[in-house]
Amino acid sequence: MTEKTLHELNSCSKVDFVAALANIFEYSPWIAEKAADNRPFAGVKQLFAAMRKVVEEAAAGQRLALIKAHPDLADKTQRGDLLTAESNAEQNSAGLDRLSEAEYAAFDRVNNAYRAKFGFPYIVCVRRHTKDSILADFEKRLPNDPAAEVTASVAEICKIAALRTDLLVNGPDRLQVHGRLSTHVLDTHSGRPAAGISVELVELSKLSVSRVIARTLTNHDGRTDVPLIAGRPVPIGGYELTFKVGSYFAERGVPMSDPPFLDEIPLRFSVYEPEGHLHVPLLVTPWSYGTYRGS
Amino acid sequence: MTEKTLHELNSCSKVDFVAALANIFEYSPWIAEKAADNRPFAGVKQLFAAMRKVVEEAAAGQRLALIKAHPDLADKTQRGDLLTAESNAEQNSAGLDRLSEAEYAAFDRVNNAYRAKFGFPYIVCVRRHTKDSILADFEKRLPNDPAAEVTASVAEICKIAALRTDLLVNGPDRLQVHGRLSTHVLDTHSGRPAAGISVELVELSKLSVSRVIARTLTNHDGRTDVPLIAGRPVPIGGYELTFKVGSYFAERGVPMSDPPFLDEIPLRFSVYEPEGHLHVPLLVTPWSYGTYRGS
Amino acid sequence: MTEKTLHELNSCSKVDFVAALANIFEYSPWIAEKAADNRPFAGVKQLFAAMRKVVEEAAAGQRLALIKAHPDLADKTQRGDLLTAESNAEQNSAGLDRLSEAEYAAFDRVNNAYRAKFGFPYIVCVRRHTKDSILADFEKRLPNDPAAEVTASVAEICKIAALRTDLLVNGPDRLQVHGRLSTHVLDTHSGRPAAGISVELVELSKLSVSRVIARTLTNHDGRTDVPLIAGRPVPIGGYELTFKVGSYFAERGVPMSDPPFLDEIPLRFSVYEPEGHLHVPLLVTPWSYGTYRGS
């Protein structure tokens, strides 16, 4: 899909409108088709609300068909032609295209157990998740009854659709689908922001290897020039931020022990609101530090 | 060597005195022999001071012979009969009997480079060190000139001897050769010590795998029933203490995010004074924590 | 009353026993008289428990008589001969002998309102209170019904009696009637206890002037040589601890702003458990500080 302006979507033919939005909901152009009758839309929020209303008011059979139109997660056999381009990109964002054999096995077990119980694929908005949190979500949902899972699946489908809409439609307003992860280092030994501190962000994985998400330096204000994560949901999961404070203080001639009591400080925390702003600051001296969920 | 009381050492024959203390200084009974003339000793401190004085007043050739009487660190070929029992036990304490091939290679390089430059073995009081800090110490000492290294080697030999004396001689006083590492968890969410928190202490290694030193629970006062390390020098090196705070707060019904913002908190720090008391407390809520070099 | 050993009380005549303990309960020797039959007592706790049991098992009329035997708080007209020496000393401990006119008026109002409603004097264990907390306690109790106030009064009388017993009887054990207030200053700028810091403790008063309870210096361990309050209950009420950190850092040549960002740091807190140990530490750099309810 190529980006469209809201104006274009408001003024084009119905056929073009449906074509443009066909895959906002996986292989389900009938949703855009019904929503088209409400044109013109004042904003992207109204456009998305109209499509969501079509889904909510659809007959039970239609909703089930929508669910069944979705692929299995991390299914090698469906890669390539069988997935929409959107699905492929989304699964890659969570690293589902880079699974180890052990991870494939775990996801396969999940998918099969879920499909065996409910008769439809396990659906989750993967851009809001890490591999670990997808498996945790699965564990939580598998004991549900079918009605609860239909509701949960539709809710996930709407989150996927909101993110696709945000990517596709350029309008005067934005859907609230992005979050932010930021940090700030205060040097409370000298009473000023800590500039030039090396910062590394790692996404932790219980299943396999953790991976570095960002490497940067703090600027003159003790912050990073750009947030550690922004412009997208911050995936639910475990993270570790590491700050190289030993070399920072050494370069400033601060008296320290040998080896320094504090050298690389890890802050380990979890993200739980992908659309929220999570601020994780560090207050530090060569002999103490602290952190908190900031705002 | 079997433990002796100071009284026994003060009242036995000179031959028995020398036999008992023969290996306080590696393969160098002449030191005990000279020190014997100063009997009786009022305390273990006086006994040790007398032996140290013999070393300090020895001729340069004798001091060099003392140095050369020591084994190479981590030398496979000297294991067994060639080392004193004391040397064997000390090297094992730092894990030098469990070196990986890569580590053996590193230690071999160190020993050979040092011996090639100075003509005598690299000596360090290994009970005060981790494998990492031994290699760091070597890097610091290799550029020295020979006179400085004779002085440094004698100083290390005296530290080794002090620890051996402390193990061997039971007297009314103690040498100050032990350190302590302790922790304390304060739950500042409820304003009381955090009891029942799972704590793990790991000795970090850059060379090879880190190893768990202690696993314990905090007691009703938020402390561990025994210090994490005590009754011996705390080896110089990097450590990581991990506290399972997520399950602690969950068990108390404290409202938390899902997943919890803080679950396992790692504190990473270095020990730099093996004979000192290093206290590393944790102040924690589900949303914040801090630590400092306590006392 | 002069101090007695438990042994003396166990072995003397009944008359002497009653004479010695006559005023443990204000003007009510009948309590000691009945308790005497349980001699000998293994400890002070058993002695006190025996007297408390006499009170608890007394007829309603006797309990009321016990209550009525107590003086009004801070009643000028009862000063001197009409109060037991114990009552006088206790009231003085809370500063009730140094009331301003406004305070007298407040206490008079309290006493009169209480006596008018219940027909007996308002009783509180004043050694566990400040003037402010007595008035707060009164406000809380005045709306009670008479039965609740009889119970509350007897409970207070027992607390008074426990403190008098602790003062009078020297035995192998102690009643748990004392608390402790302590502090500790950690200099997290240099990573060591802060020695030589000037500390002042003030008991706050909403009614009249606050008064200095203690002025001292921290020792080499960052603590005070003796606790700020110990060997007695810590009176419920508001306190302010002030630490002169500006001069401490200036004397150590630490770079600071002019005037220093932090100079005198006040920590304002309330005591709520007179028999507990309240530890109020300070972690401080020239640019930051923190405190917490420690243990």
Added chain:
Amino acid sequence: MTEKTLHELNSCSKVDFVAALANIFEYSPWIAEKAADNRPFAGVKQLFAAMRKVVEEAAAGQRLALIKAHPDLADKTQRGDLLTAESNAEQNSAGLDRLSEAEYAAFDRVNNAYRAKFGFPYIVCVRRHTKDSILADFEKRLPNDPAAEVTASVAEICKIAALRTDLLVNGPDRLQVHGRLSTHVLDTHSGRPAAGISVELVELSKLSVSRVIARTLTNHDGRTDVPLIAGRPVPIGGYELTFKVGSYFAERGVPMSDPPFLDEIPLRFSVYEPEGHLHVPLLVTPWSYGTYRGS
């Protein structure tokens, strides 16, 4: 003086220019007269730099005349007609129009001692000061030699002039003559900004009574809707911020002691850079709190 745009000052007659800027430097229109030759000015910074250059290049006698054109601080006899309107307003900003008798006496002593030694009045940019810091500044400057005081006086005169220029001239740019004092309350018990906390800012005075500068509430982000001080220099001196955290936690049903361990928390600090941004946050639970010089 009434506000002028830079454009007006660039395009009006020289007579009008001088008239408009006559009192930027107290009773010294010759400065504006010379600076006028450099018109037009690209910005307010260039205009001010031109006037400052005139002062710096003036002959010694002229600089002394400029100094002598200034009034004594807090001189009752010069109030009214003898002071420029600007001087009057500035002295009032520091509370110099509300001096107690004791304060008048202190300022009189200062002025007379200074004038007696140097032969010209003590000059300080009072908008950057509190009464306390003016007296501290005087104590620091009185021991100086005359040359140093001429330099210091001219520097203060230029600070006064910069503030007057900033008030008078409306241009495309601003002089950096304003500072900011702000706060932020993080509730680390619940992991969110503390909204609705009552905050009071008091300017402390050693000489006389302290006065309340601001009373406000924190908003949903834990900040105050407007900074505590902004749009002017933040006067050098001592301050106390008080936060009513007891009622905040009580209203949220948080379990607390009775009375609450923490109720009103005072943070006492000094401002030392009137043109800087001083951020003084509070991290708080019912059992702990901390603050730091933020940014």
